[in-house]
Amino acid sequence: MSAVLDQTIRKSDENSIAKTTVIGKRIPKPDAPDKATGRTIYINDMVLPRMLFGKILHTDRVHAKIISIDTSAAKALAGVYAVITGDDIPLLKFGTTRDNVPLKAGKVRCTRDEVAAVAAESEEIAARAIDLIKVEYEDLPPVFSPTEALKDGAPVVQEDHPDNHSLYYEFIHGDVAAAEAASDIVVDHEFDLPYVTHCCMGPSCVIADFDTNGKLTIYSQTQYPYNFKMDLAPALGIHPGDIRVIQPPVGGAFGSKLDVYPFEPICALLAKEVRRPVKLTFSREEEFINSPTRQPAEYKIRSGVNKDGTLTFRKIDCLMNNGAYTSWGPTTPLVQMRTFTGHMRVPVVEYKGLSVYTNSVYAGSFRGYGNVQATFCTASIMDMLAEEVGMNPIEFSLKNAQNPGEITPQGSILNDCRLKECIEIAADKTDFLNKHEANKVARKESGRFKYGIGLGTSIHNAGGAKIHKSDGCGSILKLDDYARATLITGASEIGQGIDAVLCQIVTEELGIPISDVTIVNNDSAIGPWDVGVHASRTTFIAGNSALRAARAARKQILDAAAKQSNVTAEELDLRQGHVVQADNGVPVVKLDKLLRQMHFGEEPELVMTTDYYEPNSEGEDENHVGSLSAAWAHAAYVAEVEVDTETGEVRVIKITAVQDVGRVINRLGIEGQIEGGISVSLGYALSEEVQLAEGKVLNPNFRDYKVFTAPETPEIEMHFVESDCKEGPLGAKGIAELPAIVPAPAVANAVYNAIGIRFHKPPLTPEKVARALYAKQD
Amino acid sequence: MSLEIEIEFTLNGRLTQVKVPPTMTTLTMLREELDLTGSKLACGEGECGACTVLIDDRTINTCLMFAVDCHGRELLTIEGMTTAAGLDKVQQAFVDYGAIQCGYCMPGMIMQAKYLIDNNPDGRVSRSDIARGLEGNICRCSGYTKVVDVVAAAMLEENAS
Numbered sequence: 001m002s003a004v005l006d007q008t009i010r011k012s013d014e015n016s017i018a019k020t021t022v023i024g025k026r027i028p029k030p031d032a033p034d035k036a037t038g039r040t041i042y043i044n045d046m047v048l049p050r051m052l053f054g055k056i057l058h059t060d061r062v063h064a065k066i067i068s069i070d071t072s073a074a075k076a077l078a079g080v081y082a083v084i085t086g087d088d089i090p091l092l093k094f095g096t097t098r099d100n101v102p103l104k105a106g107k108v109r110c111t112r113d114e115v116a117a118v119a120a121e122s123e124e125i126a127a128r129a130i131d132l133i134k135v136e137y138e139d140l141p142p143v144f145s146p147t148e149a150l151k152d153g154a155p156v157v158q159e160d161h162p163d164n165h166s167l168y169y170e171f172i173h174g175d176v177a178a179a180e181a182a183s184d185i186v187v188d189h190e191f192d193l194p195y196v197t198h199c200c201m202g203p204s205c206v207i208a209d210f211d212t213n214g215k216l217t218i219y220s221q222t223q224y225p226y227n228f229k230m231d232l233a234p235a236l237g238i239h240p241g242d243i244r245v246i247q248p249p250v251g252g253a254f255g256s257k258l259d260v261y262p263f264e265p266i267c268a269l270l271a272k273e274v275r276r277p278v279k280l281t282f283s284r285e286e287e288f289i290n291s292p293t294r295q296p297a298e299y300k301i302r303s304g305v306n307k308d309g310t311l312t313f314r315k316i317d318c319l320m321n322n323g324a325y326t327s328w329g330p331t332t333p334l335v336q337m338r339t340f341t342g343h344m345r346v347p348v349v350e351y352k353g354l355s356v357y358t359n360s361v362y363a364g365s366f367r368g369y370g371n372v373q374a375t376f377c378t379a380s381i382m383d384m385l386a387e388e389v390g391m392n393p394i395e396f397s398l399k400n401a402q403n404p405g406e407i408t409p410q411g412s413i414l415n416d417c418r419l420k421e422c423i424e425i426a427a428d429k430t431d432f433l434n435k436h437e438a439n440k441v442a443r444k445e446s447g448r449f450k451y452g453i454g455l456g457t458s459i460h461n462a463g464g465a466k467i468h469k470s471d472g473c474g475s476i477l478k479l480d481d482y483a484r485a486t487l488i489t490g491a492s493e494i495g496q497g498i499d500a501v502l503c504q505i506v507t508e509e510l511g512i513p514i515s516d517v518t519i520v521n522n523d524s525a526i527g528p529w530d531v532g533v534h535a536s537r538t539t540f541i542a543g544n545s546a547l548r549a550a551r552a553a554r555k556q557i558l559d560a561a562a563k564q565s566n567v568t569a570e571e572l573d574l575r576q577g578h579v580v581q582a583d584n585g586v587p588v589v590k591l592d593k594l595l596r597q598m599h600f601g602e603e604p605e606l607v608m609t610t611d612y613y614e615p616n617s618e619g620e621d622e623n624h625v626g627s628l629s630a631a632w633a634h635a636a637y638v639a640e641v642e643v644d645t646e647t648g649e650v651r652v653i654k655i656t657a658v659q660d661v662g663r664v665i666n667r668l669g670i671e672g673q674i675e676g677g678i679s680v681s682l683g684y685a686l687s688e689e690v691q692l693a694e695g696k697v698l699n700p701n702f703r704d705y706k707v708f709t710a711p712e713t714p715e716i717e718m719h720f721v722e723s724d725c726k727e728g729p730l731g732a733k734g735i736a737e738l739p740a741i742v743p744a745p746a747v748a749n750a751v752y753n754a755i756g757i758r759f760h761k762p763p764l765t766p767e768k769v770a771r772a773l774y775a776k777q778d
Numbered sequence: 779m780s781l782e783i784e785i786e787f788t789l790n791g792r793l794t795q796v797k798v799p800p801t802m803t804t805l806t807m808l809r810e811e812l813d814l815t816g817s818k819l820a821c822g823e824g825e826c827g828a829c830t831v832l833i834d835d836r837t838i839n840t841c842l843m844f845a846v847d848c849h850g851r852e853l854l855t856i857e858g859m860t861t862a863a864g865l866d867k868v869q870q871a872f873v874d875y876g877a878i879q880c881g882y883c884m885p886g887m888i889m890q891a892k893y894l895i896d897n898n899p900d901g902r903v904s905r906s907d908i909a910r911g912l913e914g915n916i917c918r919c920s921g922y923t924k925v926v927d928v929v930a931a932a933m934l935e936e937n938a939s
Contacts, residue, residue: 028873035881036869036888038816038856045815199918201820201828201882251820251882252918284821495880495919668876675921676879702825702916710909710922 012584017575019585022507022514023730026668027500030519031249031493043219043248044205044281051207052081054270054280055126056263057116057133058290059108062695063155063359064137066106069116073132079121080129082273086115089269094235094260097166099158100325102235102265108137109157109324110359111696112290114262119270119278144695146298146321146356157324157357166322166355169333171341171624173409174348179313183304185388189381190300192761193373195293195690196683198366199707202251204282204291206264208271215242216268221250223257223494224532225524227468235265236272245524253494254680255365256292258534259327263290288700292364293690295329296321297373303381304348309389309399314346316377318353321360329363330355332370334467335535337624339374342408342459342632344382344400349409359695365534367680368460368741375458376684376762379745383454383752392436393455393749394427397636401457411618411625412459412632416723418660422636423457425719426658430638439753450643451653452754455636456746462662462733463631463725464615465535472614473542474528477549479557479607481599483512483577483592487549488520490530491542496736497669498538502546504665505729509550510557511574512591528612536734539665540631543729545613552609560598560605561588616727630727635659635738637678639746640714643754648770650686650751652714655743659718662725662733670735674718677739679708685744686763687712785849789814790858796845804840804848805829808855811845816856816885820916827915830886831855837893839914856885859892868892871928879919887915891929901937905930 034040071083086105093101104113116133120126143149143157149164156162180186207219216238222228225245233240250257267280282290298319304312322330333353341349366372386396401419408414427433435453443450464471476488485506493499503517521527530542558569561579565572565588573582577591598605615630638656643649655678664670687706691698699705724731744762752758757772782797789812798807808814808831817840820828824839831840832854859866865873868891878884894903894911903911908929912922 026876028876029878032873032876032878032881033865033869035878035884036872037860037865038814038885040881041815042818042882044819045809199916201818201826201880201916201918203820250880251818252880254918284823284826495882497879672876672879672920672924675923676919677921679921680918701823702821703823707916707918708922709914709916710912710926711906713909713922713926716921716923 010586012586015587016585017578017580017587019573019575022504024664024667027504027514027666028668029497029500030503031499040249042202042251043207043221044202044251046207046219046248048207048209048277051277051279052119052121052274053123053126054117054119054267054278055123055130056114056266057130059111059113059115061108061137061139062111063140063142064108065140066108066115067136067138070134071116074118074129077125077129077132079125080118082119082270083129083133084117084269084273090237092235092237094231094265095326096259096328096331097326100262102262102269110361112361114266117266117270119274142359142695144358144360146319146358149356149358157359161357164357166326166357167330169337169351169353171337171349171351171410173341176313176315176348176350179348180304183312184307185305186302187385187388188300188302189384190760191377193297193376194762195296195692196688197288197291197293197690198252198254198256200252200254200256203284203287204263205280206267207277207279208268209277210272210275215244217244217246218268219246219248220264221253221257222247223253223492223534225492226490226529227532228260229524231260232265235260236268247492247522250494253533254367255369255534258365258532261292285700288705289697292327292329293361294366294372295332295363295370299377301377301381303385305385305389307389309391309396311344311346311400313348314340315350316340316352320353320355322355322357323360323362324357325362327362328365332373334370336370336374338410338412338461338628339371339378339459341410342412343375343378345402345406360692361697367677368737369535371458371460371737371741372684372744375456375741376745379456379458379742380748383749384758392433394423394432397423397455397457411627412629413627414632416725417634418721418723419457419634421721422634422658422660425721426455426636426638426656429717429719430656432638436753443754443756448644448646450645450754452641452643452750452752454639454746454749454753456742456749457634457636458738458742459632459634460738460741461535461629462540462633462735463629463727464537464541464617465629466617466619468531470614471531471537471541471617472612473530473545474612475545475549475610476528477506477553477609479553479595481592481596483595484516484518485510485512486518486520487546488527489542489546490528491521491538492533493521494533496533496538496673497666498542500666500669501539501543505543505546506550509547509554512577536737539732540728540734541613541615543732545611547729548613549609549611552611553607556607556609557594561594631662631725631733633660633662633733633735633738635742637742637746639743639750641747641750641754643751643769645755645773648766648768648773650747650764650769652682652747654715654717657716657718657739658721659735659738660721660723660733661735662728663722663731664720665730665732671718673736674739675716677736678716678743679713680740681743682747683708684762685747687765689763783846785846787848787850788852790853790855798845800844800846802845804831804843804845807845808840814855814857818882818885820882826883827890828883828886830889830915832889832893837890856888868895868932871932875924875928877920877924877928883915883917887912887917887925890915891925894929895932895936898933901933903933
């Protein structure tokens with residue numbers, strides 16, 4: 001056996017295998033062929049044997065006492081298996097601050113409130129049964145705005161919070177009063193940021209099934225399967241360990257599936273009642289009304305700047321509409337504070353953020369999580385302050401941009417900060433300064449169409465975000481007798497493309513084709529723990545874990561090869577399914593053959609490795625100081641717009657994206673993330689808003705809620721700055737949120753450049769822009 | 779027992795007979811009666827295009843069309859574009875260009891793309907014309923750029939061949 005690799009060192013020859021790389025290449029997603037052929041079975045497509053269909057009765061009130069619920073007619077309908085109300089189940093609290101219950105009893109607090117649920121043979125019968133349930137209410141006075149809810153005598157939304165206060169965040173660094181007194185210029189700005197929603201193309205869906213031992217299998221769209229168990233269990237009164245989460249393919253997530261929402265425990269309660277699998281799916285209207293939104297927020301911001309263009313302080317008062325219950329939305333200060341304290345060098349900062357209970361709908365997390373709101377403010381303010389001090393936006397931004405190695409007041413460590421480079425490239429590639437000046441001249445002239453160019457910059461965590469005790473991800477890697485690899489990872493795939501990235505990383509280390517790597521990540525009973533897909537963290541965290549597992553496997557393989565030959569492991573490499581001599585690529589042995597020799601030899605061994613990667617970051621202390629993320633990244637986006645001064649329509653002509661990505665792993669994936677993020681951000685800037693009146697959603701459909709479609713999509717040019725992040729996997733940083741954050745204020749700044757009107761309240765709809773234009777003329 | 783009507787049509791090249799209630803949509807028939815779940819229900823109101831199918835060579839939002847109206851027609855769904863030889867070249871282009879992320883809207887998007895490509899014999903359609911042709915299909919992941927790239931490239935190739 002030991003004589004298998006009896007070759008002596010050979011010279012390079014025609015059989016030599018050159019070293020190649022898959023990193024930075026354009027790699028299609030492994031699941032794309034099935035998705036392109038309609039073969040993929042999404043959760044919405046799934047049918048289980050004996051499965052029933054669930055449906056929820058949502059209240060038609062916004063704040064009312066429940067006097068009685070009559071379910072008798074619904075129960076009597078043929079094909080109905082169960083009807084449950086809040087009176088039938090224990091009121092077990094769940095949610096981010098444990099202020100929600102699956103089915104409401106006694107009182108409803110917002111338009112989403114779930115008062116009864118049905119399981120039936122078909123969706124049609126379930127819907128008919130819902131219509132037969134009669135609820136008697138006594139209306140209570142409602143309150144919808146946080147300002148009103150703070151007043152004495154305001155209606156109380158949650159009885160445990162008589163002052164309607166939900167969450168409060170405060171960060172103070174330095175003496176604001178002294179900084180204000182010492183500043184040459186002090187300016188106040190107010191912003192009012194709207195409700196928008198994710199619009200996942202696959203509506204919310206869940207299938208729950210209890211086995212005879214009382215264990216729950218839940219087929220879920222969740223993007224955080226492991227902590228999902230922890231958060232779901234309290235709503236059901238069962239042990240988290242008795243929950244198994246299966247993750248079929250999902251139609252989008254974007255942060256909307258980072259919490260447990262009532263429909264999930266309700267579906268499980270129905271399944272428990274009927275002892276059969278139950279599937280519950282939202283209609284599009286239900287999706288618009290009941291799925292979480294982005295957190296709306298009102299800001300009062302005071303900024304200081306000296307005549308030479310140096311920022312002196314920022315003071316932020318943030319008021320958030322908490323809605324009736326608390327999901328992740330009101331916790332967004334955790335991330336927005338990082339922007340207010342870290343977007344540009346600001347020596348003195350004070351942030352106060354309060355969320356207030358109202359009878360409005362409630363917000364969750366949404367791609368960009370708090371930074372979308374914060375950057376709309378800070379990037380707009382940068383543009384305004386530049387004008388205050390008589391500088392152009394580029395010069396002003398460069399003056400205040402941090403240098404590598406700086407640490408922000410909250411402790412974000414900007415080791416490899418490339419903000420200045422991003423700004424310089426953006427300015428250079430767009431001819432920013434000339435256009436900016438020319439537009440300012442042209443806007444004073446006559447003409448229906450005005451043109452504008454605007455800069456947006458920002459910072460975002462790019463190496464995870466330690467908001468839990470661990471920000472880690474586990475990996476299990478195995479190779480079979482045919483040199484096929486299976487990577488079992490904790491990281492979820494929600495369409496973002498981690499499947500391709502992890503295949504590339506394994507391929508790069510093990511020298512096998514990408515198609516020989518299988519990713520398994522859809523079953524919490526199999527996968528190792530991961531905190532979830534959020535915070536632009538998955539390439540960084542799961543990538544690092546996969547890389548380390550692959551490197552351990554590589555070491556095991558090369559050690560075995562070295563043992564059987566007359567060279568050391570360091571002199572060997574893995575290329576194209578072979579062990580080769582590292583210096584000249586001469587094949588030593590085929591990898592599959594070696595693996596079989598290892599497996600079936602005298603000292604049998606399988607190549608199986610595990611890894612748990614915890615990033616080198618620290619959670620915040622009680623004062624909100626700590627590194628939080630193992631890496632930070634910056635971006636500079638330039639928007640060029642055309643404004644129709646007659647209709648108020650803003651057309652985005654071009655977006656130039658410049659972003660520090662650490663290192664490109666999958667060029668196709670990174671382009672797709674940037675293009676998709678821009679689309680969401682342009683909707684935030686120009687067209688999207690969940691409109692509420694008296695607590696009810698006015699536009700729960702795609703006709704009236706306007707997402708971007710292909711014709712509005714501008715030309716996109718992108719430039720990647722590769723800072724080669726030391727801590728990142730092969731140098732990569734997380735990238736997927738900045739594209740959803742920075743374009744919106746760049747558009748608002750461009751509109752200002754075009755028509756000289758500043759908008760503090762997106763979306764900049766034609767109506768809003770036209771009204772402002774006409775008001776200016778009057 | 780609700781009334782059912784027997785209809786007959788060509789589905790992906792195969793003669794198909796099915797009994798459907800008069801109120802059933804074409805989309806529900808495809809998904810629930812014929813197990814063709816490639817076409818998606820995403821809005822049910824004809825606003826998003828995820829249920830797009832070619833019927834007599836025209837793209838139709840099948841969530842708005844009664845199943846009984848399929849009688850005597852020819853339907854091509856996303857499943858019917860693939861042959862034993864593999865993916866249709868439009869499907870393959872969506873894969874190769876990285877246009878697919880979550881992919882939920884893509885069966886509908888691909889049907890609409892195929893329609894645009896097949897109905898552009900001179901290959902002189904601009905990117906803005908292509909985008910206009912895709913405006914009935916909502917995608918929340920891709921931002922559309924790569925989808926337009928796919929269609930533009932496919933049109934060029936059609937024209938060259």
